Amino acid sequence: MRYLAGDVGPRRSDIESTFTRALIGVRGSHIGWDWDTSLLYSSSRVSNDRNGFLQRDATFALLNPTPTNIATAIANNPGYRALPVGTVWRIGENAFLNSPAVYAALSPEISNDAKTEIAQLDFKATREFGRLAGGPLGVAVGAEFRHESAELEPTTGTERGNIIGLGYSAYDGQRNVFAMYGEVLAPVWPGVEVTGAMRWDHFTDVGNAYTPKVGVKWTPARQFALRATWARGFRAPSPAENGVGGLAAFTNASDPVRCALGVQVACNPANIALITSPNPDLDPERSKSYNVGIIWDPLPRTSISLDYWQIKRKNEINQEQIPAAILAGRVARDPTTAQAGIPGDPGAITAVLASYVNSAQTKVRGLDLDARHSMPLPNGFGNLVFDAKWTHLFKWLRTERDGTSQDFAGTHGNCDVTNCVGTPDNRANLRATWERSNFRLSANVNYRGKIDNTLFKDDPEGCASHFANGNDAPTDCELASFTTVDLVFRWKPQQKWEVFGSIQNVFDKVAPLDPLTYGAVSYNPLDYAGAVGRLFTLGARYTF
Template structure:
């Protein structure tokens, strides 16, 4: 990340200043008088409802200005916010293309998940994304908010439910869009990666008329287009972290199409083949294989010569953004002002879930489990996985064995892996009326917000249709099938999901009286919002026609609230705040959340501050409404069909019984109560000399009554596995790796149901620091800027089923958002220099090492953390080297240079990941591009992308 986060007084003073290079006065000195004796400008800072001149509030707030954004070299807000030092475990990035909420990005302050960080637009609620993170947590997608529409971003790092209500448990990110604009600005830039893929282009136009002070109005429009190319797994497979062959690292060879003991020496290869499971010697006998074209044979197959390269998986999905913001502000009589903003932010992205589907026993076998936990045996299922002797195996091909045989291979003609073309359109209409009446400063606001996601599905298989066409001889298993046949085997289908949130806010504030050393100020307000979530399951997955499921949510909530804040200075240099809020939800009842804070400024250069706050997260429609989804979280051996864990033990089904990740059907509950939190902060602000300021804050947050799934969280929960009907499968004889076809004693595991419950808690603590220095060099030699933003986690304790686990510095909690990990330290150091037309900024981003263990899911052994935590089979059956028990630290450096060629024309160039640092291995994560890649896409995506160059121009007239 190339921007630097500034402490609030410094950043706002820069924004108010007449130019980027004008030095700001120390913020604490501005509490009494601004430069030149002018009356200091009063602003309302996120985390308070009362305007103030001293913008360093008792609560820790960081701000990112529009200038910081331009200096970042980034091209999306999602990339920008992902590098926040306070952004922790559970963050959702675009590198996780297989996520439930594919294509979207969310912020997780203090590692408490995206559901506990409230994202506001201009201080008001925005409709959450139409797909929940892990199908559960509601969050605002920050990936489609355009750069040029943003005036600033304020990050409140303290519990704020007493003012903002639900979800503000870990903090608030308030994205402030531009209020007005005059003139016209054109920008264009393009960039590319050194190692291929990921070419990015962006263009924007902003134009506005009217001067608020002179003309009494302003109207402007900002339009932005951005296209980011895909980076495929194949674009980086020259690097070890993107290579399935782990033999040189002490592990297994997981290369697609290569037979090993892990897959029973039976795996889909580059050429389809028939296998006789009843033949002598099993997969170790060439006589049991019938390859269907000459490009591969048994000798090549066993030697790994029929391997398959993953050309469909994404490291970075392709995306395109088209964003339009319209703003109009009109001054009314008596200093009232009416502002309107209308926006449409649209993002198209392509997301997939791995490699293409194959001909294999799992392609056909089993029943269909619908999202609500209903097992359907007569839809999408085929009568057998076996082809009889002499039977057609596609066009002009037959089974030449004297026994029943199975077909293995990749299905040709499909559009790669199961893929979702996702179009997300966020619309927002907002009115704000501000002014003064009867001694009160008043703000009345209302808005209509909506997020609609349209998804086109491709690459999914209608198993019954495929089986029917193969047996009738119409389908050529080698390829060259007609579009009509392909449409039968892999039908395309669509779905629309919608999330709406309409709100009304009214807030008034005034000074009531003098109390002690200053005024007693009061702010009070009311809030109302109605949210609806209409996200049905896609048609062909809902009825079981294709072999996949998709999460669904249908529900609503209505929230009515009243809140108030008091600010007082009872004695000189001591500022006190009290606030509270009463919320009523029609889904569960009522919540009351108080908060208190103080700031003591004994001398002008030093202030001590602290806060206490209660917070809550209301259960949302995905947890209480009509909703369902599937999830996996642990690796087990089937207690009946693989009791010893040895897939070649006599009587053990070789396929689907050992080392499996069973599916769980997530069900909702009508009796959930909200999550509740208590948070504390204590810190200081110091500005010892002109241009230097620093903040250091300790935080402690405890979240109780968490809404979690019963599996793994309820000590009394014992999964009752629903099993598929018994059907023939390969069963080990107990002699070597020989198998026979037979019926197991029970069917293979299909799923177990797991309801949402209130259980357990999370407690985290740490410190966060910001140090910034601005030095004007003598003799007009320019200005040097330096900034450090750092976060250290002391503790991250999770109570699971009555057992407390320490997860700071580990992979845990790995059940959240792709096992993003919980490194103890994150930091950003920026160094900038400006003189005349030149502005140079470099930023170093640092993430410390952490363990791949997660004791909360039983991952407490270095010998097996890849399998225990991420479900990865890199070392299954072997001893995992200690080297892979930790994820190494990662440091990347970004460079951004801007030069004003003329008064109106600016040239910009950036190099992200300047030293082309590769990501460290992370064998415990699953939030990346399948088992092909072994890096952490949330923390180390910059390394996977590699060195990125960009060049752009901006013209203002």
């Protein structure tokens, strides 16, 4: 039996955000160098006050007033201590008999604060040297110092696991970063440019990084160019990943321990809590990437570019694999759910305790196509501009340290990275824009390709979700492709006035069923417009 606690009232959040940014800079030219330097400070502070969440200790004591439940609530809940002895929570049709003091004990206001700060000082300079066959040699150098800090305080009561439906999430960390870099642009001969760059970073929490980059561009004709780049990359762990604290979420997972004991219900994925803890021993992520592409301008107002790329990351920072954490015993269980007659049944998993780890590597390979064409309209009716962007993923292969590999391209998997948004292997955006003087109207077509509802390619477990009768969910275990159309306009009737608006999801398309998605809301976050429906916005802006 489930009781929705409607008498407590809706869950409400009052969020107040304050963003501060200050920047001062100086620039000049001396001995052939153009230079500038700046000092930046920015901070973001967010406070979140919430209502409508139930306190576990008061709920248990008011619904089931055993001596243990009462003692726990008296020790931890001031609102409960203020209630008369023998008070209970009346639910359903008798809820009107509850006093305001009962609800004050059940659902007091809870809150948390978050803040991030960045202070940065940088200096950069550029100049040209001599002259090569294709033109002068360009040089750029720079240096910077940056202090970063981030803190998320836990929501009131979650540090004791006392808020029903809301897990513990908090982190705290700070560091200093020093960096120096240089770049050279060499037009070695007409139509050929070679670039090279090197950057050094020092992080006080994870050490040094050297990241080079080289590139070449060949333009044999004005309408055609070939380009290629190769680079190394570096990403230091964030405070949420190597600081202190932990993040709460939900995930879908089966229970191999109970399944092996013969508990059939444990063999199917279920929605359980997930607590991910920072890992101070994390190494930075390092990557190698390359890109090969062409640029073709077949007509004066037409441009097409096609790029084939690959990114290979080592020591990728990911959430620990959920099955690995379960098999290692890092779980919390409810022993009261153990099935009678099955010896050794430990009860259902209520939460998985995982940490951030360095996975062996991830290799992502894809193809990007960009096209643009503009055409003037007769009699001064402005211009039509057409844009197209398409991305295809060939591979999203993650290999763990034990040598096991999973390819997520085109599947719903990789939930610990995408929050179960999935990894569609085809996505496209088409846009047609009419521009005339002070008016612009655009029609945008957004396309998401189909997604196999499996955790990874060729998953031996088959479909990740099932209907009550056991059939694959959705039908054929495939999340259908989804396309929406938006209209956006902007009009400036006067220099200082601007009127703007949009119609999102013009044809009111409904998002396809997605039972695996984060939070079990039955639609994919990529298809948000199809869950909201047709949406109108209208606004105006005046500049003083």
